[in-house]
Amino acid sequence: MKTLILKKNEERRLLAGHLWVYSNEIDIKLSPLKDFTAGEIVEIRTARDKILGIGYINPRTLLSARLLTSDPSTAIDVDFFAKRIKQALLLREMCFTRPFYRLIFSESDLLPGLIVDRFNSTLVVQLNTAGMENLKELIIEALITVVQPKAILLRNNSSIRTTEGLPIYIEVAYGAPEELAALEENEISFNAPIKTGQKTGWFYDQRINRARLIPYIKNKTVLDVFSYCGAFGITAAVNHAKHVTCIDSSEFALEQLRQNAALNNVSDKITTECADAFAALKDLQLAEQLFDVIILDPPAFIKRQKDITTGTEAYLRLHRAAFRVLKPNGILVTTSCSLHLSRDMLLDILRRAMLAEKRQMVVIEQLHQAQDHPVHPAIIETNYLKGFILCVK
Numbered sequence: 001m002k003t004l005i006l007k008k009n010e011e012r013r014l015l016a017g018h019l020w021v022y023s024n025e026i027d028i029k030l031s032p033l034k035d036f037t038a039g040e041i042v043e044i045r046t047a048r049d050k051i052l053g054i055g056y057i058n059p060r061t062l063l064s065a066r067l068l069t070s071d072p073s074t075a076i077d078v079d080f081f082a083k084r085i086k087q088a089l090l091l092r093e094m095c096f097t098r099p100f101y102r103l104i105f106s107e108s109d110l111l112p113g114l115i116v117d118r119f120n121s122t123l124v125v126q127l128n129t130a131g132m133e134n135l136k137e138l139i140i141e142a143l144i145t146v147v148q149p150k151a152i153l154l155r156n157n158s159s160i161r162t163t164e165g166l167p168i169y170i171e172v173a174y175g176a177p178e179e180l181a182a183l184e185e186n187e188i189s190f191n192a193p194i195k196t197g198q199k200t201g202w203f204y205d206q207r208i209n210r211a212r213l214i215p216y217i218k219n220k221t222v223l224d225v226f227s228y229c230g231a232f233g234i235t236a237a238v239n240h241a242k243h244v245t246c247i248d249s250s251e252f253a254l255e256q257l258r259q260n261a262a263l264n265n266v267s268d269k270i271t272t273e274c275a276d277a278f279a280a281l282k283d284l285q286l287a288e289q290l291f292d293v294i295i296l297d298p299p300a301f302i303k304r305q306k307d308i309t310t311g312t313e314a315y316l317r318l319h320r321a322a323f324r325v326l327k328p329n330g331i332l333v334t335t336s337c338s339l340h341l342s343r344d345m346l347l348d349i350l351r352r353a354m355l356a357e358k359r360q361m362v363v364i365e366q367l368h369q370a371q372d373h374p375v376h377p378a379i380i381e382t383n384y385l386k387g388f389i390l391c392v393k
Helices: 078-095 130-134 136-147 159-163 204-216 231-238 251-263 277-286 305-324 343-356
Strands: 002-005 020-022 040-045 051-057 063-069 100-105 114-119 122-127 151-156 169-174 180-185 188-193 221-225 243-248 270-274 291-296 326-336 361-368 386-392
Touching: 040 063, 040 130, 051 130, 078 100, 078 136, 100 180, 100 204, 114 136, 114 180, 122 136, 130 136, 136 151, 136 169, 180 204, 188 231, 188 251, 204 231, 204 291, 204 326, 204 361, 204 386, 221 231, 221 277, 231 243, 231 251, 231 270, 231 291, 243 251, 251 270, 277 305, 291 305, 305 326, 305 343, 326 343, 326 361, 343 361, 343 386
Parallel strands: 002 040, 122 151, 221 243, 221 291, 243 270, 291 326
Antiparallel strands: 020 063, 040 051, 051 063, 100 114, 114 122, 151 169, 180 188, 326 386, 361 386
């Protein structure tokens, strides 16, 4: 095992509980990056030769190394992964009675670069770093040992892999996964397109927020923007909304939504429209169509720090457009998964939209990611989902 040596005082982040090492924190004279291969297991030491633990490195990326364990005697083998998976499983089984959840949430479960979503006996895995890609066989064996699934699908097509210099691919690692994976969420049945949908096919992080929608939608007209496969919209329909209009730019996603609506016998309550969200909201305004409840669950408009200005403007335009088609005393449910948009920034955007549209509003609930996406206290990046439920006058 090669040694990665940090510059003087650059161990402070790791000693504070973080798991990351950036390239400018490495003493490249004592441990030249060219001497390492992507994904290689390394021993990490301070400038004073104090061992900090074992991790893996990718010399081609700014975020060069990630810590796997602070115990230098730990072997990175099947047993190591099995123990970490068992710890993660214990938390999920404490929080959920049914086997549908994010089983491994990367750094928060002390397995940086690894994502695993569970759909009962099917697991969907993302290996987002060169280190985890190199450890693939150990991870698969450990998952089979601990969870005993019938099928494991690798969805290795995230943009992070391109940054890591890794190939993009989707392949079966174990068993024979179906095209659609059945799941239950808030006592509602869905099918997730795990092979062809976005990311792992489903967004478990919004589970508790979808449940918190329920008290506000009985006998109400609901607009679900960026609806994807219908998790919010169908939750509303099943829980006695008067009618739900779902808008998404993907006809594929809307077809999955319609199938999920049929699965729950609420097809007659749901209308779908394949359109750009901003264009659709404009058309609704021109048609003078208003809704009692509006749900906004957009993709990340701010993916990088340099996108803050343009992304903030996009969020502002979106919320102004939503206010224009929301009835007086209506409910707005809005969330953001943009890491670089803080909760306070989102609230300020809502305030600006309120003033621009001459409305008044109050926050009645604050939203957060579900328990299967726990927050690592030293890693702010794990605390990414924020949102509000508002009453708009």
